[in-house]
């Protein structure tokens with residue numbers, strides 16, 4: 001079984017709950033290149049700075065990094081753009097805003 005790194009920051013539990021749903025959905029799936037999933041709440045239209053700290057303290061080079069956010073309504077675009085601009089050496093290949101109301105298939109199709 002392939003191992004997939006799912007990292008998240010969650011202040012009030014919404015992102016945590018989505019991360020757990022993603023983990024359950026993809027459990028047992030095989031991926032050609034082990035992807036990394038990174039989730040966080042949108043704070044002031046971008047990623048909380050703890051996400052920058054995490055990225056700088058962990059070697060994510062060479063991984064496909066699937067970014068998801070939860071938010072009160074803001075899209076993931078601002079966070080995604082900011083991360084791509086800040087970490088040009090990393091491979092942020094997808095961004096999504098999830099609510100937790102997605103199906104398992106939605107999560108699997110997002111990553112595979």
Ligand SMILES: Cc1cc2nc3c(=O)[nH]c(=O)nc-3n(C[C@H](O)[C@H](O)[C@H](O)COP(=O)(O)O)c2cc1C
Nearest residue numbers: 010011012013014015041043044045071072073074
């Ligand atoms: C400090 C702070 C800033 C936020 N800024 C935004 C924002 O710019 N846009 C938005 O749609 N929601 C914003 N929110 C709402 C959160 O993104 C949203 O409630 C999120 O789902 C919380 O996730 P969590 O429970 O994992 O912390 C903000 C929340 C906080 C606490």
